[in-house]
Amino acid sequence: MYSSNYGSGMFGGGLVMILMWLIPILLVAAFIVFLTKRPGLGPNRKTSLGILKESNSRGEIGKDELVKRKRDIGS
Numbered sequence: 001m002y003s004s005n006y007g008s009g010m011f012g013g014g015l016v017m018i019l020m021w022l023i024p025i026l027l028v029a030a031f032i033v034f035l036t037k038r039p040g041l042g043p044n045r046k047t048s049l050g051i052l053k054e055s056n057s058r059g060e061i062g063k064d065e066l067v068k069r070k071r072d073i074g075s
Contacts, residue, residue, distance in 0.1 A: 048073050 049070065056066045 052061070052066055052069050052073075055061045056063070061069070
């Protein structure tokens with residue numbers, strides 16, 4: 001009447017339980033990675049001062065313009 005093989009129950013028993021725990025954990029981990037790797041966030045984010053310095057180094061703006069804009073942004 002009853003089987004002594006507990007692991008082969010409905011849909012494999014233990015396998016389903018592992019998947020029920022593993023899938024949500026992996027989804028949470030993927031969401032955290034997605035949030036931390038988005039462009040524009042974190043340590044790679046460009047600041048207004050950094051953009052001004054890059055423009056100056058490329059020769060797009062001169063030293064006088066750099067000083068004026070730095071004063072305008074309050075740095």
